[in-house]
Amino acid sequence: MSLAQQFRTGDTPLPDIIILTHKLARAYDMGGEVVRALRGVSLQIRRNEYVAIMGPSGSGKSTLMNLIGCLDTPTGGEYWLNGQKVSDLGDDALARIRNKEIGFVFQTFNLLPRATALHNVELPLIYAGLGAKERRAQAAQALERVGLGDRMEHRPNELSGGQRQRVAIARALVNDPSILLADEPTGNLDSATSGEIMEVFGALHRQGQTVVMVTHEHDIAAHAARVVTLRDGLVATDQRQAA
């Protein structure tokens, strides 16, 4: 960890560090009782890293994932994403950040069931304010990138699980985000399909994409170059490994 910046409150992260959390905390008020899901996570992820976040259920990995994904705001500490401090931004500013900086891949794919693959991939571009023609072109390109150039007009229920997840990956990539954020991306897939999806992730990483993936499966985490393990709301281990 000698490469990590010695970060103190008031500092700004080095330009190469795309994700920096400093003593990040998140507490929930559960009917009077305060549950501290994260108790001070300090983590630095550089551009083009491939990181898996692991941990047993209740370790806080989903909470950390929601904070990194700007879906939630911390109750303590700082979060810097791509040189911008986002931990104290409001709802709409976070929505803009999500649109620009983050590509989500979910366990349950979360595609709009009545929309075609192409339209699903277009969604982030709609919120980015792009015109219809440009949207269509970029979405088609993203689908081709994940090998679904011939399935653009299919609806999710006409696609296999692996194909659905590829659509979701295309949707995550279409805005050219700073990080690809995947939450149990193979949780709903069989092992052969899981392998295919992991190959897609690997290829994206080789092309320069920063990938952060939450998983509880060791063989999936093994695809990443670095594994961060959480336990009881704190970082337990942080190891680099041979891909």
Next chain:
Amino acid sequence: MTSLFEGVGIALGSLRVHKMRAALTILGVAIGVMVVMVIGSLIAGFNKGLSDMLETLGPKTFYVGRFWGGAGNEDPDDPNPWRRRPPLTIAEAERLEQLPTVKFAVVDENANADIVFEGKRLGAVSIQGRDADWPKVAGGDIYPGRSFSPLEDKANAFVVVINIKVSEQLFGERDPIGHRIKIAGLPYDVIGVYDPPTGLFGEGDQNEVFIPYGTLVKNVPYRPDWMDFFVAPEDSVPIERAIDDVTIALRTMRGLRPGQPNNFDVVTQEKYLETVNSMTSVFKVIMIVLSMVGLMVGGIGVVAIMMISVTERTREIGVRKALGATRREVLWQFLVEAATLTLVGGVIGMTAGGLISLLLAAATPIPAYVPLGSVIVALVAAAFTGLLFGIYPASKASRLDPVEALRYE
């Protein structure tokens, strides 16, 4: 703008998926809008008929009568105030016609009598006693033939102008001009056929004939004392001046002292319109209330369907937010969806209402007509209902927490 079309597309897609549910919601709005359209077209038709009628009369013509009741000013202690008033006389009409500010004063006296032609009898035909100027105030056309001349008028000639309805019944396809008919037992020469303007209450539909005033008074039994005048001011004279002159002339003839009230009434078209409008404004209030109730019922349906839709699509909302939709964009999407629902209802209701109005106009004497204004009002009201009643569900959707929404099963 992009998200507007997006919203309309999503809304139409959602309508396709939940046809029954959407149909019921739309029906509520459609009925509300239909009520607005039908009642609106009735009022519009009525007003149009009125202004058409007044137009044929000439905008400056006014009415002088023994008593003008107007609407709603009956006094229970004095139910028959006209009893104290003397009837108008032909001498008064002649005096008014001599005023420099008056172009003509047409007298109007009427009776009911039977008409006979070649053994065919029409009972209780309205016999109008007029002077030679009457076609100028009555509107409509006299064709074929002509009306009576001032000379025939002065001579109390036995000539008659019959209206189309009488002509059809007595003569069928034949040309009535030059034939002789009997009115109240006396023979008259038919000199013209009168085609009346479209009347407000279907006046043109009754059997009606026109004879010189003097002829009527002398030869047809009538209920006296209810003659009235239509007075037209000279072209260059303002109506107020003519009214003043007429009022002064009548007061002088009747020997009224200053301070005594008029014992006759002068009514302008404006005043007439006012009276009619005060009646139609009651209709308008009823229409507004009815349509508001209708739209509100539709609106409640909109709230219900949108609440269900928001709940069902919680996850979709979560996904959209994760992909970068702001609160405003989510709010907008659901507002547009609600407005699309009601707008579809509005279009259906408008079409149904328009058809009913046309049917009414064709099948009954009510001159219903659909003005462009009420089409626009109906559509705007429908869309506005959607926006208004969509606010609550849409704002609920927009305030969903993305983490919670994504976790929703």
